[in-house]
Amino acid sequence: MSPLRYDGGMAWFKREKRPFRALPEEDRRVRTEGVFTKCPDCGSIIWNKELAENFLVCPRCGHHFKIGARKRMELLLDDGEFEEFAAGIRSSDPLEFEDRKNYRDRIEASRRSTGLNEAVICAEGSLRGHRVVCAAMEYSFIGGSMGSVVGEKITLAVERSLERKIPLIIVSASGGARMMEGVLSLMQMAKISSALSRLDREGLPYVSLLTDPTTGGVTASFAMLGDLNLAEPKALIGFAGPRVIEQTIRQRLPEGFQRSEFLLEHGMLDAVVQRKDLRAFIGDWLVFMDHAPSR
């Protein structure tokens, strides 16, 4: 017998013969709702006030929390001010789509929980003194998915940028085209890309900011068509979702696959920018781009 193996003859530690008793479920949790947030990445407990002051980024590990469309506008635009437009457009459920849940009910639930009419808001505001049109997507509205309304609103944002001859910024956070509006959702990719083709021909600046997560038809259309394609750190960005790829190739995906840094390494992004630096980074680039003698 190996000398290293425990032979059962003598215990090194003595355990008291007291039965283990688990605390009841409700006593095990420390109730800190509204005061603290746990970082999903490093597990740190962060004081909410500290989190808010740090652009909703974990002060310990730099994890970028998902943020809503309104919050995004506030963080990005001067003095947190913006004038929303096209806010009244709502889905009419063109396919009368029904699965286990009714699509209309899904929309209603999202409207109540987000306080928004759809998965994107469009606004005009200023970024470091430059007038801009900005569209920001809301991931918590049916996964930020793009149906007729999102397609229409983003197209209107492109058109406003064309009319006013001011730069366009689109912040993506989306699972892709919205299934419940079928091929109409798919065609929004064509509609927006076609509008962006005009913007490009007119020489107007377009900054695309990809945030966690941006996948499917949104990545495969406007999100990848910026004069600058920027992303926040560690955002999931891709065409196919990771689960679909795993099912196709029948193996686990490598760590960090389809994250911002991976895309940067493979030449698909212009830069990965920390949330706190976004205004300065985009602002400097607007100085460069918001100038076309040919216009």
Place this chain on the structure above:
Amino acid sequence: MTIEKAQKIVSLEDQMEERSRLRLQEQAQQPDEQRAGPSSPGAAWDRVQISRHQDRPYTLDCFDRLFDSFREIHGDRKYADDRAIVGGMASFKGAPVMVLGHQKGRNTKERLERNYGMPKPEGYRKALRLMKLAEKFGRPVLTFIDTPGAYPGLGAEKRGQAEAIAYNLRSMAGLRVPLIATVLGEGGSGGALAVGLADRILMLENSIYSVISPESCSAILWKDQNHVREAAQSLKLTAQDLQRFGIVDEIVAEPPGGAHNDWDQTTSALSRALSRHLEEVSALDPEDRIDSRHEKFRKIGEYASRV
């Protein structure tokens, strides 16, 4: 993979093919009133199956019948030649045109070679290279769609599947020459649209065009694979549905039972439709054509407006 396994797959596939062929034959022989009506729950799913039928004319089969000659060229000049997309110059009723489309395979060997008609970024980049070549020499472009979708693989993601599709969409929107897209079989989401932003969109009668496959839709929304029929119905993916949404400009009639029953009849109907639409869009000058192409897509979408 061992040879035995490969043989087993081939024989299983053959059995499946035989079964689906028999089923579709039965269907074709049924008198019309017994067949699923356009609004019956199985109708959309039946079309999905016909659109994927083994013996349906694929892109190269159509090239053979539509064009007097076809000179294929390869590669994206950046990375590789994607065999899931074929393209080159062809002579259509005596005039040179650029033609390209998804190509599926009929047996296991071909299917692997064509990657089941699922392009990678290099395929979409090849397609755009060909379109740009056509633009340079003022030749119209005819594209043909028949794909389950863009390939969801590791390398495809790494090389920018999303970027390749997005860039095609924007570039096609500004292409100066006439563009006509025809859905021959499966119009699988972004992978189809990436060669589908055109002045005119034609669909064969039993082809489909969808944001997601009924199988994936069932898996995501119903959490199982047993609701493909409902999913197919809910998604409104038939040529007839798309015509109602104002997306499709013309539905090209197929022979009774489906295009697999008579390739020549299918392609001669398609040939007539193509030449008519080509004549119409060729009559416009490039700027007007680009504007009307934009208007075509600008109108798509249905919503309610409340202030």
